[in-house]
Amino acid sequence: MTFDDSLLSYEEQTIFRLRRLYQSYGYVQYQMSKFEEYDLYAQNKDFLISDNVITFMDDGRLMALKPDVTLSIVRATRPGEQTLEKVFYDENVYRITKGSDVFREIRQIGLECIGAVDAYHIAEVLLLSAESLRAISEQAVLNLSHLGAVSKALALSEVGSEAREQILKCLSSKNLQGLVSVCDDVSARPEGAALLRMLLTADGSPEETLSALSRFEILAPEIQELRQILSVFREAGLDSMLHLDFSVISDMNYYSGVVFQGYVQGVPGAVLSGGRYDPLLTRMGYRGGAIGFAVYLDQLERLGGEEGNDVDLVLLCSRGTDPGDIIRTVRNLTSQGLRVRVAENPPESLRYGKLARLNGKEMEILEERS
Amino acid sequence: MKNVLNIALPKGRLGESVYEMFAKAGFECPSVLEKSRKLIFENDAGTLRYFWVKPSDVCAYVERGAADIGVAGKDILLEYEPDVYELLDLNVGKCRMAVAGREGFRDDRRRTLRVATKFQHCARSYYASIGRDIDIIPLNGSIEIAPILGLSDVIVDIVETGTTLRENHLAVLETIFPISARLIANKASYAFQQSQIQHLQQQLALQLQSSKEES
Numbered sequence: 001m002t003f004d005d006s007l008l009s010y011e012e013q014t015i016f017r018l019r020r021l022y023q024s025y026g027y028v029q030y031q032m033s034k035f036e037e038y039d040l041y042a043q044n045k046d047f048l049i050s051d052n053v054i055t056f057m058d059d060g061r062l063m064a065l066k067p068d069v070t071l072s073i074v075r076a077t078r079p080g081e082q083t084l085e086k087v088f089y090d091e092n093v094y095r096i097t098k099g100s101d102v103f104r105e106i107r108q109i110g111l112e113c114i115g116a117v118d119a120y121h122i123a124e125v126l127l128l129s130a131e132s133l134r135a136i137s138e139q140a141v142l143n144l145s146h147l148g149a150v151s152k153a154l155a156l157s158e159v160g161s162e163a164r165e166q167i168l169k170c171l172s173s174k175n176l177q178g179l180v181s182v183c184d185d186v187s188a189r190p191e192g193a194a195l196l197r198m199l200l201t202a203d204g205s206p207e208e209t210l211s212a213l214s215r216f217e218i219l220a221p222e223i224q225e226l227r228q229i230l231s232v233f234r235e236a237g238l239d240s241m242l243h244l245d246f247s248v249i250s251d252m253n254y255y256s257g258v259v260f261q262g263y264v265q266g267v268p269g270a271v272l273s274g275g276r277y278d279p280l281l282t283r284m285g286y287r288g289g290a291i292g293f294a295v296y297l298d299q300l301e302r303l304g305g306e307e308g309n310d311v312d313l314v315l316l317c318s319r320g321t322d323p324g325d326i327i328r329t330v331r332n333l334t335s336q337g338l339r340v341r342v343a344e345n346p347p348e349s350l351r352y353g354k355l356a357r358l359n360g361k362e363m364e365i366l367e368e369r370s
Numbered sequence: 371m372k373n374v375l376n377i378a379l380p381k382g383r384l385g386e387s388v389y390e391m392f393a394k395a396g397f398e399c400p401s402v403l404e405k406s407r408k409l410i411f412e413n414d415a416g417t418l419r420y421f422w423v424k425p426s427d428v429c430a431y432v433e434r435g436a437a438d439i440g441v442a443g444k445d446i447l448l449e450y451e452p453d454v455y456e457l458l459d460l461n462v463g464k465c466r467m468a469v470a471g472r473e474g475f476r477d478d479r480r481r482t483l484r485v486a487t488k489f490q491h492c493a494r495s496y497y498a499s500i501g502r503d504i505d506i507i508p509l510n511g512s513i514e515i516a517p518i519l520g521l522s523d524v525i526v527d528i529v530e531t532g533t534t535l536r537e538n539h540l541a542v543l544e545t546i547f548p549i550s551a552r553l554i555a556n557k558a559s560y561a562f563q564q565s566q567i568q569h570l571q572q573q574l575a576l577q578l579q580s581s582k583e584e585s
Contacts, residue, residue, distance in 0.1 A: 141561040173456040174560075203564060243561065247455065263558040268435025269453065270557065 011107070011300050015090060017135040018109050018295065022088035025128060027111050030087035032072050038062040040071050047071065047254045047280060050096040054103060067095040070277070070292060071284075073112050079281055079288045084115040097298070110274070110294035114281075117289035119225065122258060122276065123232040129262060129272055129293045130238045136300060139265030140241055144206075144229070145248035147256050147275075149213070149222045153199055156218070157183065157192025171200055172249040195219075199246040206230050209244045225258070254280045260293070264303070271299045309351045309369075312338040316357040316366070319344065325361050375418050375566055378437035380425035384463040384551060388441045389420070391460065395573030429454065429554070438559035439567060444549045445528055449491045455555040457571050461578055463551040467492055469544040470535055471517050471524040477502075486516035487526040496526070496546045514538050 008016070019029070038055050041064055045051040054065040066072065069089050077085040088111040097104055111128065113121050126144070133140035150171065154164055163186040170179035179200055183193040195216055202209040207230070210223050226244065233239040250259045259275030274293020281290055313333060317326050326342060333340045341347065346355055355367040377392070379385040379402075389402055399413040402420045411420045423431055426446055431437040433452040445467055447456060467489065477483060479502070486507040487493045497504045507522050514534055516522040528549065529535065529542055553574060555567055 139562065143561065173454070175456040177459045178456070203568065263561040265558075265562055268433070268556055268558050 010303050011297050014136055014295075014297065014300060015107075015109060018132055019088070019090065021128065021131055021135060022111050025086075025124065027086045027088040030073060030076075030089045030112075032066075032069070032076070032089070032091065034066060034092070035063045036066050036072050038064040040064075040075060041067065044071055044254075044280070044283065046251055048095070052096045052103070054094055065094040066091070067093055069093060069108060069110065069294070070112060070280075074114065074281060074284055074286070074290065077112075077114050079115045079286045079290065081116055081288045083288075084113070084117070084121070086113050087111065104298070107297040108294050109297060110292060112290065112292035114290040114292075115288045117276075117291055119228055122225070122291055123229050125274070125291045125293065126229055126258065126260065127232055127236055127238065129260060129274055130233065130236075130241055132293075132295055133241070133262040133264055133272060134238070136271060136295075137264035137266065137303065141243055141263045142241055142260055142272075143243050143245035143248050143263070144226070144258060144260045145244070145246045146222045146226060146258050147250065147252060148225075149219050150199060150246060150249065151252060151256075152218050152222070153192055153195040155192070156195055157188035159183075159186050159188050159192075163188070167196060168249055171196070172247050174200060174247050176200055202244055202246055206239070206242055206244045229258070250275050252279070254283070258291070262295075266303055267299050269299060271296055309353045310339075311341045311350060311352050313354045313356055314341050314343055314346060314350065314352045315363070316346065316355065317342055317344065321358060326358060328361075329358055329363055373563055373566065374412075374416065375439065375563060375570075376437045377418065377420045378423050378428045378431040378440035379420060380428055380441055380443075380551075381422045382425065384425070385422060385441070387462055388460060388551060391462075391574055391577060392570070394577055395570055397570055397573075432554050432556050435556050435558060437556070438563060439553065439555045439570070441551050442554050443551055444547070445489065445492070447552060447554070448547065449489050451491070452554075453557065455557060455560055456552050457555055457567070458553040458574055458578075460551045460553060460574065461582075463549070465528050465530040465549045467526065467546040467549055468529045468542045469496075469524050469526055469546065470514075470529065470540050471543050473539050473541045475517075475524065475541075475543060477523070483524065484522040485524055485526055486513055486522035488513060489526055489528075492546065493526040514540060 038053065041048060041053050048068050053067050056063055069091050073087060079085065090109045092105050093108050094103055094105055096102065113125050130142045133142060154167065159167065163182055166182045167179060170182060179196060198212060210226060213219055214223055230239060233242050248259050248261050255275045255277050256279055257276035261270040262272030264271055272293055272295045276289065276291040278289045281288060315329065330340050330342060341350065353369055354365055356363050356365050379389055397418055399411050399418050399420050401411045409421055425443065428440040428442040429446055429450050429452040432440040432454050441460065443463055483502055483504045484507060485493050485504045486509050488509060490506050490508055493506060509516060513525045513527045516525055517540065518538060524543065532542060535541060553571060560567055
């Protein structure tokens with residue numbers, strides 16, 4: 001039996017496209033249990049999008065319904081500096097979504113590259129995140145930031161921890177006036193404040209932004225890394241969707257290096273989010289590096305075209321019609337790939353393309369809808 | 371496909387003066403100011419769509435992408451912490467979030483402080499920052515009456531001129547943060563309509579600059 005893609009929802013079609021994409025780059029699907037010991041999340045609460053977790057007791061152990069996938073993968077792969085694990089997942093997670101206080105089951109697909117991560121693999125993961133967005137929509141943007149650059153700018157400003165938090169908030173909300181006023185209030189060092197301003201207003205093309213930033217010599221390694229990524233994107237013909245945007249800020253206790261978020265036209269929030277999370281590995285007692293991203297499929301339910309008809313044809317048959325005649329007609333139609341509903345009267349709540357009546361053995365078309 | 375910029379403005383005097391700023395910046399849609407029951411207004415070129423919403427709802431419209439940009443008070447942004455860009459302080463609608471209480475009130479730190487407010491999140495984070503244990507009493511209006519009737523020790527609320535407080539023998543005890551209207555943008559819209567949004571932001575910034583120089 002062959003399947004017609006149109007039977008799948010937009011979300012399902014996206015999942016198949018993404019699985020094929022990740023497999024084509026040598027990522028292996030990772031399947032896991034729905035439950036995990038709560039302890040894993042309790043120790044890394046801030047890594048989670050929401051720290052509310054559904055828990056239950058299982059034979060004396062406190063278990064949780066997985067609110068996140070990355071922590072489980074890190075723990076299971078036991079990363080080191082010599083090996084490299086490349087996995088993707090397609091899992092349901094259970095958490096509260098932002099702005100609401102009820103739990104939801106959210107289908108999440110993503111990939112992780114863990115262990116001996118090098119420049120190529122960083123670029124590969126970024127490229128796959130861009131390709132993932134493209135698999136969702138042609139109109140997509142990947143906002144890329146580098147936490148190394150942000151933390152160097154903060155260090156250069158010589159500000160205290162409270163001001164640091166305020167500055168990060170201003171950066172992430174592109175609040176230039178707020179940033180200037182915090183820097184003034186705490187007498188941040190002018191060079192650092194200038195760099196922070198430049199990061200906040202850097203909305204131009206990656207090339208222009210990198211040239212402007214290159215006057216800060218301390219950023220040389222970050223600029224080099226970003227240039228490498230840019231050249232990989234150019235090679236793949238995806239450079240037009242790459243924006244350097246330092247408003248993408250993730251918790252620096254868990255993330256370092258490149259962090260990124262993806263947007264597609266028609267969805268109001270980020271549909272993809274990821275970054276390099278070496279500090280998480282260190283916190284969990286492992287060595288090596290890690291980078292990955294997740295695609296939030298719950299955001300995609302409003303994408304895709306208008307819903308079509310429920311069935312292609314409604315076949316009206318009066319009572320007493322020979323069931324053999326009906327099934328013969330129906331099977332004839334379904335073998336042509338049509339979806340057929342047999343009914344005595346036109347069903348009111350059903351959307352259909354054609355309305356037909358079976359007169360004896362003959363079918364007569366009564367109505368055709370566009 | 372034509373790119374329409376959807377703009378959510380707060381109903382009322384503030385929204386009207388903000389619209390004047392937008393119009394001066396080249397984002398005109400004269401029908402916005404017509405007195406009618408219409409809710410949505412589009413300019414002749416079909417490139418701009420304005421709508422009036424309750425001030426505290428602007429964030430929801432922008433965060434969820436029904437509006438690409440909007441204007442919201444800093445109080446609302448701090449209370450709801452929507453995931454939006456805060457692009458510009460428009461320097462209008464100025465007031466402050468403050469703690470107020472009966473004239474001569476002294477905080478007895480041996481007791482939990484009872485705080486009546488509409489702004490629970492702001493109140494919680496302010497008192498957490500100074501390590502004060504509080505009991506929040508959520509109210510939706512006429513907050514000033516709470517300390518007078520002994521429902522609460524203090525209130526956390528927006529203070530504009532302070533007249534209502536004075537008339538009720540209340541006084542500002544502490545300013546938590548200053549408030550003004552901000553230009554906010556949906557993050558995805560910003561990614562796709564960056565040049566249009568940045569153009570508006572720059573034009574508004576220029577206006578603010580020149581009015582600052584005049585005064």
